Amino acid sequence: xxxxxxxxxxxxxxxxxxxxxxxxxxxxxxPRRIAAAAQESRAALERFEARLAVEATVRGVSRVxxxxxxxxxxxxxxxxxxxxxxxxxxxLRGQRAFFRVPVDLAAVPEFQRRVLEAATHIPFGEGRPYAxxxxxxxxxxxxxxxxxxxxxxxxxxxxxxxxxWRSDGSVGGYVFGTDVKDRLAALERTTPVxxxxxxxxxxxxxxxxxxxxxxxxxxxxxxxxxxxxSVGYRPCKVCRPAA
Amino acid sequence: MDGERGLMARVARxxxxxxxxxxxxxxxxxxxxxxxxxxxRADAEDAVQRAFLQCFASAGTYDARWAVSxxxxxxxxxxxxxxxxxxxxxxxxxxxxAGALAAASSNHHPPAAYLDLHRALARVPREARVLxxxxxxxxxxxxxxxxxxxxxxxxxxxxxxxGKALLRAELGKRGAEHV
Numbered sequence: 001x002x003x004x005x006x007x008x009x010x011x012x013x014x015x016x017x018x019x020x021x022x023x024x025x026x027x028x029x030x031p032r033r034i035a036a037a038a039q040e041s042r043a044a045l046e047r048f049e050a051r052l053a054v055e056a057t058v059r060g061v062s063r064v065x066x067x068x069x070x071x072x073x074x075x076x077x078x079x080x081x082x083x084x085x086x087x088x089x090x091x092l093r094g095q096r097a098f099f100r101v102p103v104d105l106a107a108v109p110e111f112q113r114r115v116l117e118a119a120t121h122i123p124f125g126e127g128r129p130y131a132x133x134x135x136x137x138x139x140x141x142x143x144x145x146x147x148x149x150x151x152x153x154x155x156x157x158x159x160x161x162x163x164x165w166r167s168d169g170s171v172g173g174y175v176f177g178t179d180v181k182d183r184l185a186a187l188e189r190t191t192p193v194x195x196x197x198x199x200x201x202x203x204x205x206x207x208x209x210x211x212x213x214x215x216x217x218x219x220x221x222x223x224x225x226x227x228x229x230s231v232g233y234r235p236c237k238v239c240r241p242a243a
Numbered sequence: 244m245d246g247e248r249g250l251m252a253r254v255a256r257x258x259x260x261x262x263x264x265x266x267x268x269x270x271x272x273x274x275x276x277x278x279x280x281x282x283x284r285a286d287a288e289d290a291v292q293r294a295f296l297q298c299f300a301s302a303g304t305y306d307a308r309w310a311v312s313x314x315x316x317x318x319x320x321x322x323x324x325x326x327x328x329x330x331x332x333x334x335x336x337x338x339x340x341a342g343a344l345a346a347a348s349s350n351h352h353p354p355a356a357y358l359d360l361h362r363a364l365a366r367v368p369r370e371a372r373v374l375x376x377x378x379x380x381x382x383x384x385x386x387x388x389x390x391x392x393x394x395x396x397x398x399x400x401x402x403x404x405x406g407k408a409l410l411r412a413e414l415g416k417r418g419a420e421h422v
Contacts, residue, residue, distance in 0.1 A: 018360070223369050231402065
């Protein structure tokens, strides 16, 4: 192997040291465990998606819930429902890290609207305690009211109330049940946020319109926009990942 | 190589035995890359497991022009790089409030002989570190590295050279006699 290391001069001491350091290790029962885990995977979230109802007004999505959905009143509302369904579908498959579809919170009281607005600022894949939300809206002691406002979130998933946890790290409540909340946290932990296209050398947020046309073999994940730029990529002008 | 592509075709048809064989063939090398990039054995196993699951789920889109190893390394590297991103944002944000989502990964303790190298590697920029790991685990060519990370061969060369220069400087600073 070492002849492949050092280029024209052959391997030097650093090459040998690195080769030794990166020597593969035996993982005897790993293959068996992996094969077992492959059996279950995403079935639970797919069953969950099948039961979701989405409703919209002309201004945006107004309700995401389990059960039956009312028929959209207008063509615009129907388009928004379709867009929301598609984005939720991609989100649950780990192909989307943000929602573009607008929400209509006109029917929501002022306090709750501010709580929900604060929740949208929690980055994908992260969590914040109820106290963080309370502090952010300027009512640091209104923990219970914040919890109630989040519990009545009319557009869960899109407004990410599932990213609000108890201060001790336990899940707290969730409109779809704590099991779904756990699964969403796990899903977001394993969904990348920045992807680059190897043919265009553009780095996008996962879920950007550009990414949709990206072939799977052209997809590379980056840890930061700076990392991507350091190897010759540029940020997308549509989804603006650096913003 | 043809044998491997045949194996992939069987995986794409949902053949569990072929999948287990693929996992058996590659898990050691993938573990080495993930282990050195992520530090802890548990995180590395998790990453490798996810890589195989993704590979199983997307075997249908596997392009036979790719070597199976290149394809697997791409999937694994994508997962590891994203995990590194998550850690960076986690440490930037107040750990206290990150709650259970920030379940801290246990620190991996490399053998004492590698401690200097381990520390020096932590100072190498992420993209260069990823390339070094891939290069030294499997002796991958510049072309393969370029393909795995979606960059040009010249960028691979310059990143590797820069990474090694940094390592030499760091190890020199620590007075290690072997560089």
